[in-house]
Amino acid sequence: MSEPAPSVEPIKIRPMRLADLDLLMPYEDELFGSEAWSRQSYIDELADTELRDYLVAEAAGQLVGSGGVLTIAETAQILTVGVLPFARRRGIGAVMVQALVARARQRRAEEVLLEVRVDNEAAQKLYEKAGFSPLGLRRGYYDHGRVDALVMRLGLADG
Numbered sequence: 001m002s003e004p005a006p007s008v009e010p011i012k013i014r015p016m017r018l019a020d021l022d023l024l025m026p027y028e029d030e031l032f033g034s035e036a037w038s039r040q041s042y043i044d045e046l047a048d049t050e051l052r053d054y055l056v057a058e059a060a061g062q063l064v065g066s067g068g069v070l071t072i073a074e075t076a077q078i079l080t081v082g083v084l085p086f087a088r089r090r091g092i093g094a095v096m097v098q099a100l101v102a103r104a105r106q107r108r109a110e111e112v113l114l115e116v117r118v119d120n121e122a123a124q125k126l127y128e129k130a131g132f133s134p135l136g137l138r139r140g141y142y143d144h145g146r147v148d149a150l151v152m153r154l155g156l157a158d159g
């Protein structure tokens with residue numbers, strides 16, 4: 001007997017707007033801890049539409065996640081992915097990663113890189129599931145030298 005297919009809620013991905021920051025910023029510290037950005041950092045990032053794509057995810061009309069990717073020539077870099085705590089484990093992070101990779105591909109990137117804390121197992125699993133492979137460690141990348149980053153890579157050149 002086969003398992004019933006999991007029900008997948010419709011998740012809408014759209015470009016982030018300045019007004020979204022009112023909803024996102026209250027969660028910033030909880031989501032990103034020592035890597036939290038200021039409102040001004042987001043404003044500056046959103047202004048650079050030439051290289052950067054910031055997206056948000058909505059479920060049932062409610063903002064539930066965000067992400068950003070920087071594409072310079074053939075290399076893209078995922079800068080951030082976050083899903084609001086009440087909306088986790090519903091596949092929203094996975095949809096956001098797919099959408100960021102799709103933007104990088106549209107911008108003709110041949111690879112996508114990212115750094116993730118070695119102690120962030122949830123994010124590592126998310127990226128692994130999206131096809132990223134570990135490339136190496138950047139020692140002491142986080143928390144003033146205390147926490148290493150795992151660098152992960154997804155090649156896009158072969159399709």
Ligand SMILES: CC(C)(COP(=O)(O)OP(=O)(O)OC[C@H]1O[C@@H](n2cnc3c(N)ncnc32)[C@H](O)[C@@H]1OP(=O)(O)O)[C@@H](O)C(=O)NCCC(=O)NCCS
Pocket residue numbers: 031032079080081082083084087088089090091092093094095116120121122123125126127129
């Ligand atoms: C990491 C994060 C974005 C995942 O978002 P999410 O919407 O819950 O992820 P998904 O539901 O799409 O999960 C996709 C896969 O990731 C893995 N995963 C996600 N959360 C996990 C957890 N807490 N523990 C273990 N694996 C996890 C699983 O493999 C999962 O697939 P499954 O549910 O079929 O097992 C979310 O936990 C988050 O916002 N964390 C804080 C911010 C952060 O660490 N961002 C990443 C670094 S920038």
